[in-house]
Amino acid sequence: MGPAAAAIARAWWVMAGGASLILALVCALGLWAVYRNPDRRKAPAPRLLIIGGGLVFPAVALTALLAWGLVLMAQAAPGRPALQVQLVAHQWWWEVRYPAAAGAQRTGTNELRIPAGRPVLVHLSSRDVIHSFWVPRLAGKMDVIPGHQRRLVIEAAQPGRFRGQCAEFCGAQHALMVLWVVAVPADEFDRWLAGADAAAEPR
């Protein structure tokens, strides 16, 4: 998993835990209010319950959550990693262009090769309709909109193959618009990019 995806996954588990607790509490209160014998329970002060449960508690919890989200967002702002690749979305395939090295430029289709452990800035553009670049185990998604240039930083902590798929409905074969990100050891990647290691050609 990439660091960006890992941070989001952590946030998900915290939110899922909190949400489950709140859901259980509210449902327990609702069932208590309907099914508990009214003679055997104490009536609450309605205003206290409404303002406490409906206003004060969510305001505090949501403010904390918002602050955390803003921090995570700021961390995700793309920096200027050394390695930058161009990804062009078409109906229904991905065109990959690597930086030119030694006069020759490597290109690829539906497979993006990156060095493990190094952030990569992906420049996204579309040739036709709106697509969305999404490799769940590396980072969140970014829409690819005609007439706009978009950027997203991805990073794989370990070598491996990571499945990506277009996430914005883009027509008949949207479901088949799959992309693989292949993370290889950094030195292997450098040699491959320079055209020195023929064995590392895309499979």
Added chain:
Amino acid sequence: VTKAGDLHEQLERAWRTPPGWRALSGVNHSSIGLRFIVTGFVFFLLAGVLAMLLRAQLATPGGEVLDAAQYNAAFTLHGTVMMFFFAVPIMEGFAVYLVPKMLGARDLVFPRLSAFGYWCYVLGGTLLLSSLLVGTPPDAGWFMYTPLSSTPYSGAGADFWLLGVTFAEISAVAAAIELIVTILRARAPGMSLQKMPAFAWYVLVTAIMIVFAFPPLILGSILLEVERAFGLPFFDPARGGDPLLWQHLFWLFGHPEVYIIFLPAAGIVSTIVPTFARRPLDGYELVVLAVIGTGFLSFGLWVHHMFTTGLPLVSLGFFAAASMAVAIPSGIQVFAWIATLWNGRPVRGVPLLFVLGFLFIFVLGGLTGVMLAFVPFDWQAHDSHFVVAHLHYVLFGGMVFPLFAGLYYWLPLVAGRVSEASGRVVFWLVFVGFNLTFLPMHLTGLLGMPRRVYTYDDYVGWGLLNLVSTVGGFVTAIGVAAFLVDLLAHLRYGRKAQPDVWQAGTLEWSLPHPVPSYNFAAQAAVDARDPLWADPGLPRRLAGGEGFLGRAQGERREMLLTSAVEARPQLVLVLPGNTWVPLVAALCVGLFFLGFLLKAWWLASAGAAASLLVFLAWAWTNGAPATAADDTEAAPGQRLPHHYATDSPPGRDGLAWTLAADGALYSSLVFAFLFLWTVRPGWLPEEALGGGLASLAAAACLLASSLAAWAGARAAQRGQAARRWLAWGAAIGLGLAWCGLETAAVFGSGVAARDHAYGALVHALWVAALLHVALAILMAAFLLARCVSGHAGPSRPGEIRIVVLFWHYAVALGLVNLVLLRGLPWLGAAA
């Protein structure tokens, strides 16, 4: 025959909807409301069948139930039909049926408008679904993102969508205006805003939201249809447009839409909970504030559908905060319901069971909504099946469960029978089926399954979860089928209901079950929020004709209007009876849409011209000549003026709210201009329309015409015929002069409509202002004719006020155009 029986028969004769095929001419709110509900439910079943097809296709990896094209059309139509042809109309149906009864009124204030809205809805839905018959269903998603929905990528299906949905939206806006004016003007005397039933507050806020939220999508649809039909590039990035403009316009509508669907449903919950708790709603004021707050906040959330479009982080942060804040008013309502039940002595029943199911599902959907407002999480979950699960929890849980609760709760009013415990079976099937479908789907999304994919491979490991969802989907469908069986059994075999079967406190339960067409034999004066709990003898007295207008006047339909805040009796509204005009008008508008669809411009023009004539004929039947009685006895010893003899007839409120909707439409167009100008560097061409003397002359024409209209209105109200002709003649002449000047400016500038979005918008703004001024001129001519016929004049001031208000409004639009197209670019160039 008793006196009460006599009164009942006479009122019934005046108010009933005729039997047989002539029922189509009925305008009574009970008939129209039920038609909305039944038609909405039919659309629910149709879209549900589509959902079952989708689930069948996804049940296994590589499913072969549908191919890609069929799947894409099926999910597009499922979403479109559920949102535009089920959720909004059926909730409006509830409001149309219930609001007058809850307010103690006999009908809505514009019965022909509600009938017209219903026919627009039916025809719009027919138009959309006819795409299936000709084999070109829309398949670009219910959100219709450009460029996928634009010409090179989408065929006629997109036209079916744009025209059908826009047609139906006319209906939504019409019903909204009608509900607002009814709630503000037709409450029982003494029912001040603070004593209004909670449901009416929910409907009021929802209707106001519709007035402002639907126009952005209507405008977007018009622009997209014009782009597709005539090649004006509003959204084409190669010619100065922007696909993001569509997304902004769509979600400016689309997010309020979620609350437009949810709030009436929450209003049902806020009605049922007090009845079953046997105590008034706790925290009524807080709930009302929460509903109003939701209405406001819902307009500041739309960008949370666009968190992954690469917008600046600052704006994402703002919209994340707003999206989380909207959870607070929902929390207030949830705890108000719990507090009411907790403090009360709840009795059990099927409606309350559905409310409890709603509570669980809606709270869960709200919590996942908060997660999605956490922007980095949204970057992962957006457009995955997690969002599919979330939105169904909010919409199915938030709206369909209260809908079932409401159907079981209010059915006795319609059928005169009361439900048996079989509703519990329906509840458990739908509740278990729903959760089985959508709870696992959160996980499917987190495992990386995007939305709107017609197939997936085995190796990705989404098979088992999808299979569970499909099984759950079919259990839900069986639950809905069980509801239909239960409903038919109820209508046929249900136990006869006693009056006020639930011992509720609101006025609709003072009516006999089933409800008579005129609702109240006499209109009540109330002084409590739950009038029946405060005064159990009220129903008997009303049935005996004790109260306002407790009399029959032949075929005449009368009802009381009151002041907006305190609900003091103000005037007696004479309503139109059954008429074919609304149906004919909707058919003529339908011809216009059909002509557009077929690109048969002669047909579209004929439809537009016919519509105009029908609307003029409709308007001509309003009011009463100067010879009619100015006032009438509304209650023993209390005389009130008829609506046509005052300067504040409901039509004036109706116009004001129509102008609010129209203003929102026009503002959306202005937004489009400013948006493209702002986001696209160098967007404004060098040869933009200049300022100069011509624009000053145009502005002078507009301002002078307003002055002349004002003078003409004064003369008409004072009965000064010569001055009236002179002043209105001048106003019309000046209006025509402005039309000529503007047209010359647009054509003289050489700005082309098809080359660039700037030129396209110049033409759009010009046409918009021209249409308004032309309509104002037509209305002025109409008014002069009405003055001659005696329907407008010193004792009939209403229509004069209406025409002059529209005139000033049209002038304001013309002036905005001048500032936007000439003033701002000139300032920009000068700076």
